[in-house]
Amino acid sequence: MxxxxxxxxxxxxxxxxxxxxxxxxxxxxxxxxxxxxxxxxxxxxxxxxxxxxxxxxxxxxxxxxxxxxxxxxxxxxxxxxxxxxxxxxxxxxxxxxxxxxxxxxxxxxxxxxxxxxxxxxxxxxxxxxxxxxxxxxxxAFTAALREGTFTAVGDRTFFAGTGLPGAGIGPIFIYEKIMDEDTEGGDMNQTGFRVTTAGKGELIIREENGDSSPVLQLEEGRGFQVENNQQLGGELSFLKSSIAGAATVTTFRMRGMMNAK
The missing domain is CATH 1.20.120 (Four Helix Bundle (Hemerythrin (Met), subunit A))
Incomplete structure (x- = not known):
């Protein structure tokens, strides 16, 4: 050149x-x-x-x-x-x-x-x-806590209110599916659901073994569970309760494969 x-x-x-x-x-x-x-x-x-x-x-x-x-x-x-x-x-x-x-x-x-x-x-x-x-x-547990929106994380659906000044977030609504494996086909089917409500909550980050794990602490809440269209155990009330950060993580589909049914 x-x-x-x-x-x-x-x-x-x-x-x-x-x-x-x-x-x-x-x-x-x-x-x-x-x-x-x-x-x-x-x-x-x-x-x-x-x-x-x-x-x-x-x-x-x-x-x-x-x-x-x-x-x-x-x-x-x-x-x-x-x-x-x-x-x-x-x-x-x-x-x-x-x-x-x-x-x-x-x-x-x-x-x-x-x-x-x-x-x-x-x-x-x-x-x-x-x-x-x-x-x-x-x-990311905080994805479930966008104010004023319903957000699905795994088998749970969250709703958080607009927040309480100086007192965390609230009110909080949590809907959780109860899944059971089909004995014939081996598929996971929904057999019921669990509903939890709380007047207020606070999201904290727990450091454990070098990993950050978010935890939602609920206060002044109630909950009930329904299986096979029947309510079980009546209504449960609690002053304080905690929900672990991550929902059950499912592996992302293999590259080159379409989403499963």
Whole structure:
């Protein structure tokens, strides 16, 4: 590669590389809002957000690389034309085909890079993103305590009131399915449900063996259980009760398999 081609290659690579970074940042801005909305319910938001962003990079690179190649080529040639470098090169007897070699080389490298991204990195990254998102939604107990909304976490459905000034959150409603295995088919069927209400509650983080485990402490509550359409044991009242943080975590589907029925 001659000196002119090296010069063109350097200028084109800088323009295209800068556009790739810029395009990825712009495309990630909208997704960041959704990622932050998810990780606010996580006990380790910084790590989870970084992992989700890193997993999505191949997806946005697949969009940014072709766009940056097109715009970078146009911008580089336009700069050469405006600065009269293109005219000087043509006047020196350099053909347009000769000056396109650096762009063709960059395009070939980016084409191979895009094949790797689209063929392997993107599907793996999308799967990892959904896996992390699924894990957060199952294990982040605070997801169940969004004020004024019903939220399902595992077999439980939570509702939290708008909060009590200086006294935690409340009132709280918890609906929990009672599941039993079918003796014939081996499937899990709902045989009843359990309802718990409390006037107020407080979410605390318990440190145990280096792991953070959220615990919901309820006060002034009541509960009852129904199985096979019959209420069992009447109504239970309590002054204080605690609910462990994470619901039973189910493994995210294997990559390449559709969701089970």
């Amino acid at each position: 001659g000196g002119l081609n090296r010069y063109i290659f350097k200028k084109a690579a800088i323009s295209i590389g800068g556009l790739i970074i810029f395009a990825c940042c712009v495309l990630l801005m909208e997704r960041l809002l959704r990622i932050f909305d998810v990780v606010t319910n996580s006990t380790n938001p910084a790590s989870d957000a970084s992992e989700m962003i890193f997993s999505l990079l191949p997806y946005y690179l697949g969009i940014a690389v072709p766009l940056a190649l097109l715009l970078g080529t146009i911008i580089t040639v336009d700069r050469f034309s405006r600065s009269s470098e293109l005219t000087a090169a043509l006047g020196a007897g350099v053909s347009l085909f000769h000056m396109t070699k650096p762009f063709l080389l960059i395009a070939a490298v980016l084409a191979c890079f895009t094949m790797v991204i689209e063929g392997y990195l993107q599907p793996v990254g999308r799967y990892n993103y959904r896996q992390v998102e699924n894990h957060i939604k199952q294990t």
